[in-house]
Amino acid sequence: MKEIVVISGKGGTGKTSLTASFSFLGGDKMITADCDVDAADMHLLLEPDFAESEDFYSGKMAFIDKNQCTNCGSCAAICRFDAIIEDGNVHRIIELNCEGCGYCYHVCPVDAISMIDNLVGKWYKSKIKTGSFMVHAKLGIGAENSGKLVAKVKQEAKALAEQLGKELVLVDGSPGIGCPVISSLSGANLVVLVAEPSISGIHDLKRVIQLIQKFQIPSCCIINKADINEKNTLELMEFLNRNSVKHIGNIDYNENFTKAMTEGKTIMEYSDKGLADKVQTLWNDILKIL
Ligand code: SF4
Numbered sequence: 001m002k003e004i005v006v007i008s009g010k011g012g013t014g015k016t017s018l019t020a021s022f023s024f025l026g027g028d029k030m031i032t033a034d035c036d037v038d039a040a041d042m043h044l045l046l047e048p049d050f051a052e053s054e055d056f057y058s059g060k061m062a063f064i065d066k067n068q069c070t071n072c073g074s075c076a077a078i079c080r081f082d083a084i085i086e087d088g089n090v091h092r093i094i095e096l097n098c099e100g101c102g103y104c105y106h107v108c109p110v111d112a113i114s115m116i117d118n119l120v121g122k123w124y125k126s127k128i129k130t131g132s133f134m135v136h137a138k139l140g141i142g143a144e145n146s147g148k149l150v151a152k153v154k155q156e157a158k159a160l161a162e163q164l165g166k167e168l169v170l171v172d173g174s175p176g177i178g179c180p181v182i183s184s185l186s187g188a189n190l191v192v193l194v195a196e197p198s199i200s201g202i203h204d205l206k207r208v209i210q211l212i213q214k215f216q217i218p219s220c221c222i223i224n225k226a227d228i229n230e231k232n233t234l235e236l237m238e239f240l241n242r243n244s245v246k247h248i249g250n251i252d253y254n255e256n257f258t259k260a261m262t263e264g265k266t267i268m269e270y271s272d273k274g275l276a277d278k279v280q281t282l283w284n285d286i287l288k289i290l
């Protein structure tokens with residue numbers, strides 16, 4: 001079983017539209033994983049049935065039993081994160097502020113505080129319209145630790161692929177270069193970069209390539225919206241060449257990316273044969289490199 005991870009240095013490059021289209025092309029042969037858990041939107045294109053779900057916990061959070069609290073205020077006095085406030089004749093935790101350090105738990109004179117598992121999100125195993133399955137997740141509002149949730153989504157996608165005898169796991173990775181994208185990259189056989197020739201796009205692509213090089217993962221790149229700035233596109237292509245990243249093709253700006261997404265369709269299902277043929281060719285090239 002092999003794993004392809006699709007990433008972009010920044011959002012808005014068309015990464016998710018392309019990944020969903022590759023998922024459509026891979027069909028029943030592969031499992032798709034949406035690891036862009038901070039802004040998950042591949043479910044809009046692949047129609048998951050959300051058949052199985054599980055809560056995801058990471059770290060700890062303080063909890064005050066108001067029946068035991070004597071309102072002494074010791075906990076609020078030592079909390080460095082302003083996560084405890086007086087509320088009537090007891091104290092209570094502001095969950096979004098609690099960092100789970102446990103200091104309050106140790107100072108409470110009446111053992112009114114316990115440290116409980118922190119619910120940060122939910123992950124799902126769904127049947128999708130390609131006839132195969134997708135593992136995806138939703139991070140709770142204000143929740144952190146998305147890198148751990150990404151690792152969980154990948155782990156479950158691989159386990160499902162093995163269980164069902166699938167050849168491939170296709171991962172829609174997180175944008176940026178932080179913990180979630182590092183988590184997306186671990187164990188990948190090939191990274192597909194989706195870039196765009198804007199100033200920020202070039203800057204972010206350079207950063208993400210530096211990251212990939214540290215992991216020594218083979219990579220290739222698609223430049224989307226290539227015609228919006230041909231000079232920058234040339235600069236990007238030269239940079240890819242200098243850094244041994246295979247440039248597999250350009251896609252000109254096409255508003256049908258957005259129109260297809262608005263209709264909940266992948267590019268392969270949308271009525272733009274020229275664009276669909278282009279995506280098919282890119283997918284064939286990716287499989288050849290893999
Ligand atoms: S666990 Fe730490 S951050 Fe959370 S309320 Fe207690 S002292 Fe504050």
Ligand code: SF4
Pocket residue numbers: 064068069070071072073074075076090091107108109110111112113
């Ligand atoms: S330290 Fe314990 S008893 Fe005192 S206010 Fe905090 S929770 Fe209540």
